[in-house]
Amino acid sequence: MAKHNDTGHWGENLAADYLTGQGYAIVERNWRLNKLEIDIIAMRGDTLVFAEVKTRSDKEEDPLEAIDRKKILNIVRAAKAYIDSTDLPHQVRFDLFAITGAPDDYNIEHIPDAFYPPLKTYS
Numbered sequence: 001m002a003k004h005n006d007t008g009h010w011g012e013n014l015a016a017d018y019l020t021g022q023g024y025a026i027v028e029r030n031w032r033l034n035k036l037e038i039d040i041i042a043m044r045g046d047t048l049v050f051a052e053v054k055t056r057s058d059k060e061e062d063p064l065e066a067i068d069r070k071k072i073l074n075i076v077r078a079a080k081a082y083i084d085s086t087d088l089p090h091q092v093r094f095d096l097f098a099i100t101g102a103p104d105d106y107n108i109e110h111i112p113d114a115f116y117p118p119l120k121t122y123s
Contacts, residue, residue, distance in 0.1 A: 011055025012039055014108060015097040024049065028082075036078035048090035049112075050079045053097040059107065063098040069118070076117045 016026050024042040031038045040051040052075055054063030075094065083092070096114040100107050 007055050007057050008053075010103060011097070011099040012053045014055075014099055014106070015051060015053045015110075016040055016042075018097070018108060018110060019049070019051070031078070031082060033078065033081045033085075036074055036081060038075065038078045038082060041082065043088075043090070046090055047093055048083075048088065049093045049095050050075060050082075051095040051097060052114075053099065055099040057100075057102060059100045061100065063100060064096065067096060072115055072118065079117075 012029065016029065019040065019042045020026060022044075024044040026040060027043050027048070028038065028041040031041055038050050039053045040049075042049045042051060052067065052071070054066050056063045079092065079094070083090075093113055094115050094117075096111040098107075098109040098111070
């Protein structure tokens with residue numbers, strides 16, 4: 001596996017551990033439908049959280065720079081597809097995780113309610 005894949009996998013594990021430590025249940029990891037993907041789907045109470053995790057090994061990089069309008073639209077499309085395929089009563093929230101560093105020295109930033117779905121058709 002390529003180094004960037006290892007870094008991304010490590011970051012997603014860190015974010016999932018963080019969420020479970022905050023009382024969330026992990027419902028899905030790396031949920032996919034065609035080209036759409038959600039890194040982590042978690043639930044606490046009646047809130048369904050769709051979390052995008054961005055990880056960089058260089059602490060000087062800002063992982064959130066990779067979250068542009070196109071990425072947000074894809075996350076929202078994937079979330080809609082997931083919601084359409086389930087029958088869970090829920091409120092929906094979109095969170096972001098920005099992780100920098102390495103396992104022995106890292107920073108993790110969790111941004112709950114990081115964005116709202118843009119006013120657009122998602123089909």
